[in-house]
Amino acid sequence: MVRTHVSRRSGIFLTELMIAILLFALASALCVRIFVRAQQISTQAQELSEGVNRCSCTAELLRSAPSGENARQLLTQRLGMEKVDTNLFQLEEETGTLQVQTGREGELFTAHILWMNLRGESVYDLTVERWIPEVNP
Numbered sequence: 001m002v003r004t005h006v007s008r009r010s011g012i013f014l015t016e017l018m019i020a021i022l023l024f025a026l027a028s029a030l031c032v033r034i035f036v037r038a039q040q041i042s043t044q045a046q047e048l049s050e051g052v053n054r055c056s057c058t059a060e061l062l063r064s065a066p067s068g069e070n071a072r073q074l075l076t077q078r079l080g081m082e083k084v085d086t087n088l089f090q091l092e093e094e095t096g097t098l099q100v101q102t103g104r105e106g107e108l109f110t111a112h113i114l115w116m117n118l119r120g121e122s123v124y125d126l127t128v129e130r131w132i133p134e135v136n137p
Contacts, residue, residue, distance in 0.1 A: 047096070051115030051124030054098050058113050059128045067132055068102065068109045075100055096123065107133050 061078065065071035072089070075081045081089040081100065091098045097120075101112040109132045114125045 047117045047123045050095055054096075054115050055113045055124055055126040058098065058100060059111070059126055062100075062111050062113075062128050063130055065132075068104050071109065071111070072102060075102075107131055 058075075058079065061074055062071045065074055072083075072087075075089045076083060079091060079098075081091040081098070084090045087102045089100045089102070096118060097116045099114045099116070101114075103110045103112075109130045111128045112125065113128065115123050117123050
């Protein structure tokens with residue numbers, strides 16, 4: 001016995017099944033996109049938190065120095081920073097790079113502190129100013 005006609009119910013079932021698969025595929029693509037964006041936001045927040053922490057700690061260390069020269073010594077001895085230039089210090093770590101540019105105008109000691117992520121993008125920067133009188137012997 002051979003059947004010659006196709007049931008209408010199986011055609012409707014296949015159409016419903018294809019629509020359901022399409023909707024699930026669209027929903028999963030949207031969810032993947034949302035998860036990727038959430039991961040990016042989480043990474044940016046972690047980098048910013050690390051930058052704020054590193055810059056703030058460095059700023060507090062510089063504020064505690066009695067002189068500009070002493071502040072520069074603290075950067076190299078206490079933090080282990082390398083002296084790149086006369087007034088530029090740098091420390092490369094696993095999570096990013098800390099740079100400190102120091103300067104002095106009269107009795108005002110300034111330090112520009114910069115935290116960069118592993119891609120070399122600036123994440124957070126902080127400027128510290130402190131009045132340090134010049135000592136005349």
